[in-house]
Amino acid sequence: MKDNRMEDSMAFYELQWDTEYFGVSSAKAILYKPLDLIEWENLKKRFKDYEFISIENRNSEPINSQFIGKDTKAYLADVNIQFKKKLEDRYKMPENIEIYQALQPNAQIIEIADFQFSKFIEDPELAKRGGDQVYRQWINNSFKNPNKYFALSRDNNREINGFLLHSYQDNACTVELISVSKNEKHGGIGTSLFGAVEAEAYERGCIEIRVGTQVRNIEAINFYHKVGCRQTGCHQVYHLWK
Numbered sequence: 001m002k003d004n005r006m007e008d009s010m011a012f013y014e015l016q017w018d019t020e021y022f023g024v025s026s027a028k029a030i031l032y033k034p035l036d037l038i039e040w041e042n043l044k045k046r047f048k049d050y051e052f053i054s055i056e057n058r059n060s061e062p063i064n065s066q067f068i069g070k071d072t073k074a075y076l077a078d079v080n081i082q083f084k085k086k087l088e089d090r091y092k093m094p095e096n097i098e099i100y101q102a103l104q105p106n107a108q109i110i111e112i113a114d115f116q117f118s119k120f121i122e123d124p125e126l127a128k129r130g131g132d133q134v135y136r137q138w139i140n141n142s143f144k145n146p147n148k149y150f151a152l153s154r155d156n157n158r159e160i161n162g163f164l165l166h167s168y169q170d171n172a173c174t175v176e177l178i179s180v181s182k183n184e185k186h187g188g189i190g191t192s193l194f195g196a197v198e199a200e201a202y203e204r205g206c207i208e209i210r211v212g213t214q215v216r217n218i219e220a221i222n223f224y225h226k227v228g229c230r231q232t233g234c235h236q237v238y239h240l241w242k
Helices: 016-022 037-047 062-071 107-112 131-142 189-203 218-226
Strands: 003-007 010-014 026-031 052-057 075-086 097-101 149-154 160-169 172-180 208-214 230-241
Touching (some): 010 037, 016 026, 016 131, 026 037, 037 062, 052 062, 097 189, 107 160, 131 172, 149 189, 160 189, 189 208, 189 218
Parallel strands (some): 026 052, 172 208
Antiparallel strands (some): 003 010, 010 026, 075 208, 075 230, 097 149
């Protein structure tokens, strides 16, 4: 992923994985601050080289929303809610959770991976290009990867009934994906998985856990509040198809 930062207020780069997976030339623009007219006009010039552009409007800035709505055919595909939890004390590792680095491929994890809310399936153009398999592909790409960690929960028969995929950068731990078996909902497995990652992250010297979810995923939002996270951002994501 080549990052072509244009100004302090924005970044624009090609999405190589998305281009290969979806079969359309893809790019992403991130708007960190309200743009002025010149910045916006310069950014628009970059759009013509791609068939699909994801535009992330950080903190849902109204000025940027107006530019996008007035000058493009982009539509609001997602609103991403960002959470953080400060790690301020040692946490007890739950007994039923194990954490693995560079985990070998596991079919049970793929089977559990059921994500109902996703811009990859709610955007019909991405959906017909395999959007429903994106998260499973994400997991497959995380197997054997030394930078990816899986927290796993097992039942009494040692069958996996929940997982939490996470990674580390600088002094933070990022929760990438979490899923619990449909047969085990509301059994505290998600809380145990998150607690295990808290304990591990603290021991590694992390100062916070970060995670994002869709605004429509009320269950996930309530869960992150329950485990002590606080909301820190609300980012609009627009999709522009040429």
